[in-house]
Amino acid sequence: MAEHNYCPVHAAIELLQEKWNLHIIRELLKGSSGFNELGRAVGGVNSNTLAQRLEHLEQLGLVTKTIISTMPPRTSYELTCAGFELQEVIDAIQRWGLKHLKQEVQV
Amino acid sequence: MAEHNYCPVHAAIELLQEKWNLHIIRELLKGSSGFNELGRAVGGVNSNTLAQRLEHLEQLGLVTKTIISTMPPRTSYELTCAGFELQEVIDAIQRWGLKHLKQEVQV
DNA sequence: TTATTGTACTTTGTAAAATAAAATACAATA
DNA sequence: TATTGTATTTTATTTTACAAAGTACAATAA
Numbered sequence: 001m002a003e004h005n006y007c008p009v010h011a012a013i014e015l016l017q018e019k020w021n022l023h024i025i026r027e028l029l030k031g032s033s034g035f036n037e038l039g040r041a042v043g044g045v046n047s048n049t050l051a052q053r054l055e056h057l058e059q060l061g062l063v064t065k066t067i068i069s070t071m072p073p074r075t076s077y078e079l080t081c082a083g084f085e086l087q088e089v090i091d092a093i094q095r096w097g098l099k100h101l102k103q104e105v106q107v
Numbered sequence: 108m109a110e111h112n113y114c115p116v117h118a119a120i121e122l123l124q125e126k127w128n129l130h131i132i133r134e135l136l137k138g139s140s141g142f143n144e145l146g147r148a149v150g151g152v153n154s155n156t157l158a159q160r161l162e163h164l165e166q167l168g169l170v171t172k173t174i175i176s177t178m179p180p181r182t183s184y185e186l187t188c189a190g191f192e193l194q195e196v197i198d199a200i201q202r203w204g205l206k207h208l209k210q211e212v213q214v
Numbered sequence: 215t216t217a218t219t220g221t222a223c224t225t226t227g228t229a230a231a232a233t234a235a236a237a238t239a240c241a242a243t244a
Numbered sequence: 245t246a247t248t249g250t251a252t253t254t255t256a257t258t259t260t261a262c263a264a265a266g267t268a269c270a271a272t273a274a
Contacts, residue, residue, distance in 0.1 A: 009197075012204030013129045019261080022120045035222050046262050051223065061207075072270045073222040082207045090116075092199040097119030100168075100189045126232075142251050153233050158252060179241045180251040 015060065016089070020045050020053050025079070025086050028063065032078035057083070122167065123196070127152050127160050132186070132193050135170065139185035164190070 016022055020042065027033065027041045039050050054077060057063040062083035068074040079086075123129055127149065134140065134148045146157050161184060164170040169190035175181040186193075 006210065008204040008208040009133075009201045010130075010204075011208045012200045013133065015208075016200060017124055017126055017129050019124055019126075022124050023117075026116075026120065036220080047223065048225090049261060067222095069221095069270095071268070072220075073268090075222060085203060085207065089196065089199040089203055092196040093119050093123060094116045096192060096196055097115040097117075100192070101115040101118045101122075103113065143249080154252065155254090156232060174251095176241095176250090178239070179249075180239090182251060 018053065018056070020049060021057065022090070022093070024050075024053055024057065025062070025083065026090050028077065028079045028083065029087055029090060032076050035075055035077070038077060062086070125160065125163070127156060128164065129197070129200070131157075131160055131164065132169070132190065133197050135184065135186045135190065136194055136197060139183050142182055142184070145184060169193070 023042045023045075024038065027038060030041075033041065035050070035054075038054075039045050039047065042050070045053075054063060054065065058065050061080055064078055064080055066076040066078070068076055130149045130152070131145065134145060137148075140148065142157070142161075145161075146152050146154065149157070152160075161170060161172065165172050168187055171185050171187055173183040173185070175183055
């Protein structure tokens with residue numbers, strides 16, 4: 001079922017389980033950001049990986065990239081409407097995390 | 108902030124972004140399952156990976172493993188209360204996916 | 215004036231993670 | 245009696261993520 005027919009829920013999970021995507025989205029929900037700034041906010045992402053994830057999120061229509069100036073380089077990444085609507089997913093994760101991952105059990 | 112102080116939301120994201128976890132949880136929300144059965148339901152997971160993820164989910168208290176018989180081997184995996192409460196996260200993902208990933212844009 | 219810092223990436227080589235395929239040791243079923 | 249199914253584990257290979265350094269300049273600090 002999952003592989004044969006196309007399933008939007010399956011596709012959404014595929015997207016959200018891609019490493020760093022949820023962290024990136026969570027940060028961008030707080031406001032637009034430059035590349036390095038975003039990397040620092042997310043914490044621990046590799047430049048290569050971050051660049052690739054942002055490109056993917058952009059082509060899926062969740063993120064918009066705006067080049068403010070070429071030299072010195074300055075870029076802005078921000079969520080699209082579709083991206084912003086992931087706030088509800090993050091909220092659900094937040095509620096669950098606050099309830100079930102308070103201290104002790106380290107992931 | 109994310110690395111220095113412990114953050115339950117960050118920890119929850121770490122957990123949910125681990126490859127296959129969301130798929131596994133989504134399947135187990137439909138009911139308990141054996142190892143191979145679960146693997147087939149999830150679709151495409153490797154045995155090694157599935158075993159490792161289940162062990163991780165178990166030690167985090169999201170999944171319970173019950174050995175029904177050693178030989179022939181028969182095991183049952185099911186969600187704990189904490190695990191079942193991820194239904195809300197899956198629901199949020201489902202709503203978002205149905206709205207924003209209808210056809211066309213393949214992940 | 216000059217040195218330093220910061221920006222957005224890309225390149226290159228390495229380490230970690232996921233994968234496929236096969237093996238195990240038996241019972242139940244055909 | 246041969247086949248199928250169970251829950252994993254082993255081994256070797258592929259894919260993914262990583263760290264470190266490099267680029268080409270402007271704005272800022274010394």
